Every structure is written in structure tokens, then in C-alpha cells.
Amino acid sequence: MASVAAAGEGPYNLRSDGKPGIDGYIGDFRLGPAVFTLYCLGTHPADAARITEFLVDVDDSAGPRECCRFTDDSDGVAEWARTWQDDPWCPEILKRCRGLIAAHGKGEEGSARWRPTG
Template sequence: MGEHEEPEPPEAIYLGDVQRGPAVFTVLEPPGDASAGRYLVECDDGAGPGLVCRLTADPGAPPDWSDTWRRDPWRDWIEAHARDLIADREPPPGT
């Protein structure tokens, strides 16, 4: 019997990152049509990346913060910089 290889999942689209202190915040757009207009913010502070929040393209919609970041004093700063990177995103081809 031959080995069955699972296909690699599509990679998220990297929109950029910003740094504050030792923490690097990365904004990603998940792959697939179902995630259009939705974005992830991850943080790597040296311990490996972890989810910070999920955002939509609607600037009036509040982020969905992970439990670790729900009360963090950097939230407004993170959201503002993530939304700047999202706003600078080039539209996908064909739109």
C-alpha cells in the first residue's frame, strides 16, 4: 500500500507586522472564501506565535480578543496598527 499524504493547508496571507517592546504583532488574512474580510493578529514575544485577536474589515466591529489579551492595556494600540495594515492591503486580483 502506498502512503497517503495529506495536502498542505493553504497559507494565510501575510499583511505585515509591527513591534512594541519585545513583542512582534503579525496581521494575517486566513485563506479561503469563507474568511474574506476576516483577519488574525498573532503575537510572538519570544515564546512562539499565539493568537491575539480576530478582526473583520468593518472598523466599527470590535475585535474578538483571546482570553490572554482581553484586558491588556496595549489593545487599542494593537487594533489601530492592525487596522492600518489591513487598510493598506492591496485588493486580491480580479476585484
């Protein structure tokens, strides 16, 4: 899995949108030769439903690029980057992201919120 760099480690751990890779980091996973990283972008203040938006970046050694954005809204539809539209990996990517979100919410081992005890 990819490691999270500290904020002072320079411009090397950036999200595809240019923000630091530690901002909203939930987790990552490998699929084939690529590493997918999931970030929580938060909620929109004007949104009464408190729908959370997520960003999925992909890095296949060419630097992070946006793969997809989706929300936790049950009626929401994932917005795939043009190069990922209709890719056969799309359902698996979303499945793994939802698993990371669930593990993160519970603070399970391996999640960004998990802290060892003792």
C-alpha cells in the same frame, strides 16, 4: 520586522493556527518586546456581505500565539484571546493593524503587496 519564510523552509514560520506563515500574510509590527503579525483569513462563502476576517498573532520569543481576531465589518467587535482581554495595548494593536490593512490595499512600500520598480 519579521521576515517571511518560503513555504519549503520547514516548520519554523507557522501561524498560531498551524498554517504556513505566508498564507494571508499582510504585515507585522513591534510593540515593546513582542512582534505582532497580521494575516487575512479571507471571507466566508456563505456571507453575502463579504466580510473579511483577520488574525493577529503575537510572538514574544515563545512562538506565535493568537492575540486577536477581527473583521472589516464596521459593526464587528474584536475577539481577544483571554490573556489579552482588557490589555492597555489592545487599542494600539488594532490601530496598527488597520494601518497595515490600508497600506496593503494600496500596495505601499513596506506592505506585503509592494514591489520595487525599476
